[in-house]
Amino acid sequence: MNGNNNRVLDIIKRIAGTLYIPVIIYFVILAIARGSGLTFFGNATTWQNLIQSMAATATIAYALGIQIKNGRFDFSGGAVMTLGAIVSVYIVNQIVVNWLLFLVLSILICTILSVLVGLLYTYGRLPVIIATIGAAILFESLTLLVDNGRGISISATSALNFLGKNTWVCLALTAVSAVIYFCFTKLTIAGQHANLLTNNQLAAVNIGINERKNVMQTFVMTGFLYGIATVIFASQSASVAAVSSTLGTISTAFGAILPVYMGFYIGKFINNDALGIVFSSFAVGTLKYGLSIIAPSGYSGAYTNIVYGIFLVVFFLISHQGDAILGWLKEKIGGGTAQRA
Numbered sequence: 001m002n003g004n005n006n007r008v009l010d011i012i013k014r015i016a017g018t019l020y021i022p023v024i025i026y027f028v029i030l031a032i033a034r035g036s037g038l039t040f041f042g043n044a045t046t047w048q049n050l051i052q053s054m055a056a057t058a059t060i061a062y063a064l065g066i067q068i069k070n071g072r073f074d075f076s077g078g079a080v081m082t083l084g085a086i087v088s089v090y091i092v093n094q095i096v097v098n099w100l101l102f103l104v105l106s107i108l109i110c111t112i113l114s115v116l117v118g119l120l121y122t123y124g125r126l127p128v129i130i131a132t133i134g135a136a137i138l139f140e141s142l143t144l145l146v147d148n149g150r151g152i153s154i155s156a157t158s159a160l161n162f163l164g165k166n167t168w169v170c171l172a173l174t175a176v177s178a179v180i181y182f183c184f185t186k187l188t189i190a191g192q193h194a195n196l197l198t199n200n201q202l203a204a205v206n207i208g209i210n211e212r213k214n215v216m217q218t219f220v221m222t223g224f225l226y227g228i229a230t231v232i233f234a235s236q237s238a239s240v241a242a243v244s245s246t247l248g249t250i251s252t253a254f255g256a257i258l259p260v261y262m263g264f265y266i267g268k269f270i271n272n273d274a275l276g277i278v279f280s281s282f283a284v285g286t287l288k289y290g291l292s293i294i295a296p297s298g299y300s301g302a303y304t305n306i307v308y309g310i311f312l313v314v315f316f317l318i319s320h321q322g323d324a325i326l327g328w329l330k331e332k333i334g335g336g337t338a339q340r341a
Contacts, residue, residue, distance in 0.1 A: 017269030018276065021262065022283035029290030036294055046289075048167050053285030054278070055170035056236055059229035061256040061263060061277045062181040063222045068260055069185060069273075070194045070218055075132040076117045078252030079139035080226050082243060084110040085234040086143050089152040089160070097159050106234075107227030113139060114223025115216070122212045133247070140243035153239035164235025174278065177228050180221070182274035190217040226253075258312055259284050265319045287311065 033041035040046065060077070067074040088105035092098065113135075121131035143149070154160045163169055185191040193214045196204040205211055233252070234240055243249055259280040267276020288304060295303035 014269045018266050018279060021266060022279050022286065025283050025290075026286050029286060029294070032294050033290065038293055041290065041293060049289055050282065050285055051167050052165065052170050052236060053289060054282040055174045056164065056229070056232050057256050057259050057285055058174050058278050058281035059177045059225065059232055060253050061259045061281055062177045062274075063225035063229060064253060064256055065181065065260045065263065065273070065277060066185065066218055066222050066225070069264075070198050072128045072218075073132070074117070074222065074253075075129065075247075075250060076114075076136040076139065077222075077226060078249030078254065079136040079243070080110050080113045080117070080223065081230045081233055081252055082240060082249045083139045083143050083146075084113060084227060084230045085240045086146050086152050086242070088230070089154060089234060089240075090147050092160070093152075097157060099160055099163055102160050103163065103228075103231050106230045107224055110227035110230055111220060111223035114219045114226060118216045118219030121219075122215050136249060137246060140246070140249055143242040144244065146242070149242040151239055151241040152234070154234060155238050160231075161235040164232040170232065173228055173232060177225055178274045178278060180225060181277075182272070184221050185274075190214060190221075194218055256281070258315070261319070262315060 030042050033039075060081075063077060064074065084106055087109050088102055091105055092102045095101065117132055117135040120126065120135055121128055124131060126134070143151070163173070183191075185194075193204065193209045194217075196207075196209060197211055197214060201211070259277055262280035262283065263277030264273050265276070266280060267273030270276070288308060291304040291307050292300050
């Protein structure tokens with residue numbers, strides 16, 4: 001009986017560890033909003049916005065997460081998505097306006113672009129930061145050549161933009177990305193080899209793992225996931241413009257960097273960072289959306305950035321130094337108690 005109780009308690013602790021950050025953020029924002037007279041926060045429209053935001057963030061985070069999990073920062077993600085969106089929508093408009101064609105083209109183009117980044121990194125023997133930044137600049141330049149640099153907009157094309165605006169479609173695309181991420185990182189030989197290479201590169205190579213082949217496999221999967229993220233990104237954007245500034249697309253993908261690390265952190269409680277990324281994306285989306293509505297009038301952008309920046313720093317501090325901080329507090333509290341005794 002005690003064994004069953006312990007197992008139930010362990011499950012409850014794991015679920016609580018996974019959910020406590022998004023739940024706390026949601027209810028804190030809800031309390032502040034209601035206290036400020038903003039009674040609409042928490043209604044059906046709010047949840048629709050939060051799910052759309054979660055889908056946009058999570059699908060990007062899965063692509064980033066595969067590379068980060070293997071010790072690489074891919075700075076080309078935003079450029080891959082931007083060029084992928086522009087080219088795929090342009091082709092769709094020339095052939096037939098169809099959501100399935102849009103999705104397939106987006107995945108195909110983003111996968112090809114990501115493979116090119118992988119080839120530059122593996123066979124060019126360049127540091128990953130140089131290879132991915134160089135590729136990002138190249139892809140950004142190419143956006144100026146497609147359709148004379150006009151960019152694209154599907155905000156008025158309901159046959160396409162529902163991919164990022166329909167709640168159930170957003171949930172479905174997020175679920176597909178989560179399953180792909182989980183299967184690749186946990187169940188495939190390529191994913192297991194990638195983990196071995198990350199943990200002990202020399203030992204992994206010595207037992208016969210082909211590092212170049214494995215790196216290319218991760219870039220293929222990254223591109224596939226960027227393709228799914230791209231249809232949501234393009235659907236939710238008023239327009240996707242050609243990029244005239246150098247590295248102007250970095251923030252497109254790297255806005256999901258916090259959900260990746262937060263997902264790794266809370267995913268440890270259930271040994272499933274795929275679900276962790278979903279919940280962390282919801283948490284970050286709730287935080288940003290909540291801050292945008294409770295911010296003082298006229299200061300929404302600055303207020304959101306300041307609080308979000310503080311939250312990011314505090315999260316990384318706690319997640320990386322949490323044990324040390326708890327140990328220090330216990331020592332101080334214990335020492336103080338001992339002295340008083």
